Amino acid sequence: MLIELKSKEIVVTITLFSLLVVSIFAVTSSNPSNLSAEIGSGIIWASIVFSGSIAMSKFFSHEEKNETLNAVLLMPVPIELIFFGKILSLFLFLTISECLIITAFSILFNSNPLSIYILIAIPVFNLGFSCVVTFFGIISSKSRSNEILLTLLLIPIIIPLIMFATELTRAGLEGIASQNFNLWLSLGILFDIVFLVVLTFLFGKIIEQ
Amino acid sequence: MLRNLYLIISGAALLLSVWMIFIWVPTEVNQGLIQRILYIHVPFAWASMVAIIAVAITSLMFLITKKIHWDNLAQSLAEVGVVSAVVMLFSGIVWAKPVWGIWWTGEAKLTTALILFLIYCAYLVFRNYFPPGGARNRIAAIIALIGAIDSPIIYYAAQIWQQNHPQVVVGPLATQESSLSSEMVITLLTCVLAVTLMFIGIVWVQYKTISRKGLKNV
Numbered sequence: 001m002l003i004e005l006k007s008k009e010i011v012v013t014i015t016l017f018s019l020l021v022v023s024i025f026a027v028t029s030s031n032p033s034n035l036s037a038e039i040g041s042g043i044i045w046a047s048i049v050f051s052g053s054i055a056m057s058k059f060f061s062h063e064e065k066n067e068t069l070n071a072v073l074l075m076p077v078p079i080e081l082i083f084f085g086k087i088l089s090l091f092l093f094l095t096i097s098e099c100l101i102i103t104a105f106s107i108l109f110n111s112n113p114l115s116i117y118i119l120i121a122i123p124v125f126n127l128g129f130s131c132v133v134t135f136f137g138i139i140s141s142k143s144r145s146n147e148i149l150l151t152l153l154l155i156p157i158i159i160p161l162i163m164f165a166t167e168l169t170r171a172g173l174e175g176i177a178s179q180n181f182n183l184w185l186s187l188g189i190l191f192d193i194v195f196l197v198v199l200t201f202l203f204g205k206i207i208e209q
Numbered sequence: 210m211l212r213n214l215y216l217i218i219s220g221a222a223l224l225l226s227v228w229m230i231f232i233w234v235p236t237e238v239n240q241g242l243i244q245r246i247l248y249i250h251v252p253f254a255w256a257s258m259v260a261i262i263a264v265a266i267t268s269l270m271f272l273i274t275k276k277i278h279w280d281n282l283a284q285s286l287a288e289v290g291v292v293s294a295v296v297m298l299f300s301g302i303v304w305a306k307p308v309w310g311i312w313w314t315g316e317a318k319l320t321t322a323l324i325l326f327l328i329y330c331a332y333l334v335f336r337n338y339f340p341p342g343g344a345r346n347r348i349a350a351i352i353a354l355i356g357a358i359d360s361p362i363i364y365y366a367a368q369i370w371q372q373n374h375p376q377v378v379v380g381p382l383a384t385q386e387s388s389l390s391s392e393m394v395i396t397l398l399t400c401v402l403a404v405t406l407m408f409i410g411i412v413w414v415q416y417k418t419i420s421r422k423g424l425k426n427v
Contacts, residue, residue: 149338
């Protein structure tokens with residue numbers, strides 16, 4: 001994280017890539033101001049997932065190149081704390097990228113996606129996403145074609161989380177109460193808890209490999 | 210001897226299924242000829258779902274026992290399971306268009322099947338991209354287990370998303386009285402048996418091939 005604060009390479013990658021993705025949707029839409037909520041929420045989360053996964057693969061390839069993970073593992077702290085630390089740093093990067101994407105979306109599509117629903121969706125999504133991306137990022141950094149491998153492993157696993165976030169954002173864009181809000185929220189929280197527990201346990205196992 | 214007997218039985222079951230599908234079974238009144246795709250779609254859906262469960266079980270066994278034959282079996286099951294899933298998805302799409310008027314819908318079973326297919330494709334891609342060795346095998350087993358843990362969550366998400374798929378009409382999970390005639394049920398069960406025998410045979414051949422390759426690399 002300190003290396004990133006100095007180089008700002010990942011933040012720049014996230015900023016430019018997320019702006020590019022939202023801009024592509026804006027220029028290919030004949031009437032961006034009149035976009036349906038369903039498509040709008042899809043654009044927001046597709047941009048977040050793709051810019052997030054690209055930036056994360058860069059993050060882990062840097063780690064592999066500088067052998068920072070090996071250095072961190074030498075510290076006398078429980079391995080679970082290292083995992084939680086990585087989740088926290090990715091959570092922050094992702095939040096920055098989401099702020100940028102939502103701002104770009106609001107300007108380019110003349111629409112306001114900010115609502116209580118998206119404010120609930122963001123932390124729940126970020127926790128699950130950071131948890132899964134940390135785990136698969138460390139695995140894929142050891143392989144050739146790590147960028148493509150991370151995306152291939154990550155996206156199918158987090159589909160329930162994407163559905164959760166998209167559904168809540170759609171309700172926010174439409175300005176109506178979300179149907180099945182409790183069910184969606186319980187799904188998002190269930191995903192986070194299951195993957196946080198399971199991947200924390202498995203993290204030690206893959207580090208041993 | 211046993212291998213030849215197995216080949217004869219599974220070959221005969223396949224031929225019998227083809228005869229039943231195209232000649233013996235009556236045409237369904239509402240859907241017409243296209244309904245016969247059921248006898249392909251359901252057995253391959255069954256085979257791919259069994260493969261996914263079996264990959265998770267064999268991966269778990271590999272992580273517990275550390276015996277390489279469990280990993281080879283998991284890989285063979287995943288490869289044959291992915292091919293079965295392709296047949297299932299393709300036959301489902303071809304069936305949906307004339308019956309529902311659309312190629313695809315975001316329904317729970319369809320979404321779950323598609324995502325599980327993608328997870329097991331990623332599992333196989335990982336096996337090819339990661340440097341071979343013990344670490345690759347153990348991480349692949351962990352990925353298979355994560356896929357298995359994720360599947361009920363995917364199904365739950367897809368259930369909330371939309372529910373307009375035809376109800377199960379045959380078997381213990383049937384939610385309504387079966388609309389299939391007895392000839393149709395017999396044909397369906399024969400096709401399931403034939404595809405299962407074929408599936409086991411191909412998995413076995415693939416398992417032997419992978420095991421031989423592994424021995425050569427050692």
